[in-house]
Amino acid sequence: MKCVTTVKFSVFANSERRTTFTSSCGIRQGDPLSPYLFFLVADVLSNLIHQSLISKAIFGLRMRRTCPQLSHLLFADDAIMFFKVEHSEGLKILNVLRVYSEAPGQILNFDKSGAFFSANTSVSDRHAMCLLLGVSQANPRAKYLGLPASWGKSKTEAYSFLLEKALLKLQGWKSNLLSLAGKEILIKAVVQAIPSYAMACFELPQAICSKLNSFLRNFWWKGDPENRGFKILSPKPPHCEVSMVSDLIDPTHKSWHLTTLLNCLTIEEVEAISVIPIAVEGRDDSVIWHPNKLGLYSVKLGYALARSLRERSLESPPSSSLSLIDNMWKIIWGLETPPKIRHFWHRCGSSAVCPICLSATETVEHLLFDCSWSKAVWFGSSLNLRIDLGSIPNVSQWTSDIISQATSTSSAQNLLSKIATVGWFIWKVRNEFVFNNFPVDPLATLHRIALFWTEQENLLRATSNRDHRPTSLPSTPVSGWFPTRHGHFKINCDASFCQRNSMAAIATVLRDSNGHLIDCNARTISAS
Secondary structure (H helix, E strand, O other): OOOOOOOEEEEEEOOEEEEEEEOOOOOOOOOOOHHHHHHHHHHHHHHHHHHHHHOOOOOOEOOOOOOOOEOEEEEOOEEEEOOOOOHHHHHHHHHHHHHHHHOOOOOOOHHHOEEOOOOOOOHHHHHHHHHHHOOEEOOOOOEEOOEEOOOOOOHHHHOHHHHHHHHHHHOOOOHHHOOHHHHHHHHHHHHHHOOHHHHHHOOOOHHHHHHHHHHHHHHHHHOOOOOOOOOOOOOOOOOOOOOOHHHHEEOOOOEEOHHHHHHHOOHHHHHHHHOOOOOOOOOOOOOOOOOOOOOOOOHHHHHHHHHHHHHHHOOOOOOHHHOOOOOHHHHHHOOOOOHHHHHHHHHOOOOOEOOOOOOOEOOHHHHHHHOHHHHHHHHHOOOOOOOOHHHOOOHHHHHHHHHHHOOOHHHHHHHHHHHHHHHHHHHHHHHHHHHHOOOOOHHHHHHHHHHHHHHHHHHHHHHHHHHOOOOOOOOOOOOOOOOOOOOOEEEEEEEEEEOOOOEEEEEEEEEEOOOOEEEEEEEEEEOO
């Protein structure tokens, strides 16, 4: 540490050193030199413990009999030391800590320290060691930097606190009042961020990940993270003695016992089971998803299968004029609008008398396109659309037609963002009329839409400028200061004028030939 010295400050006046002083505060917290000095000092502590281990004054921890002994671990300004619960080793650790404290002048805080013991350590030995070291016995469930300081053989039990935190966020009374857009933000920005730090340090057990995904799915679809929603279609009859699927299969002929099935299930269920093929060769049972080549199930595959089965069940196939393009939903979810507008337009494709005109059934298409005041909003907006309800079979088909007619995906998203925003405000004004008795005013609605578009464009422009901000200074040359002849002084001055308030500012700087500051002055004055 002799190479580290405290800096001295000198005061110059007229190119002459007047006085010198040394800072009395030393290195403050946040100084860039502090971490390097701490590493030098911490290395001394590490060497002291290592020397005690070599001299067999202490015995560390072995993961296995053939592994080297682990005597200590250092992380930032914290230290973990391993040794046997013996009086001599406790005294040696205290001596090492005393020598370390006296060298750099650091004082150890034993009130914030604790001792962990193995399960086979007696209670008397624990009390004696804590009394010798002057520390308290640490809580086995204590956390270090948000993670369990110790755990047993089950990692699933150790990381169960992550599930508890997620449940606290999902089961609160405020969560039950969220819209779909609010649920999306809660899941993505809050709940999914809870295990991020733990996952950066350790690999979480598959059971924890599966349980967390189950909570999120149930909360999104059912509103309750612990509501599984599973229902048994056919309860087991009291006279049915079947306990496993193998009891229903004839192992010789590789066929189903239809008589046993009829005694336990309905005719429709027996017909569905009887068409399931049975493997000729005996093998262990496993759950597979047969529409996928890998046998793996996903929500995307399940949705695609359900959609194809629904189309097959129709009496006639959909005409080409009513078919949706493949990437329509992907484009809708990629709109540069708030999540509430994306969710609103996505759900418009899914009725009572219209509460505003009182002359037609309130379908989504009527509210958005056929009601007289909503037509005025579409035509009065910057889109200048004349809506013909006869050409709009439904919202989804109209959206698909708009995307297919666009020249590019970006232009389709730009146009669809404005269309969805107009539809959102029409829906919002309708709800304000129904629930708060606010009058329906197309002009006021157009003003709100225009104000929203302006704010949204400013936000996107600011975000784009921040993302494309240069990371380094431009390479254009900057004019520098040129010294004057030896023995002379140089004055630099500048001025600025503000015509709006008829004020001016002037500044002067006086320096010698070496560039040393002699004097300076700046002031504001009235000017015309």
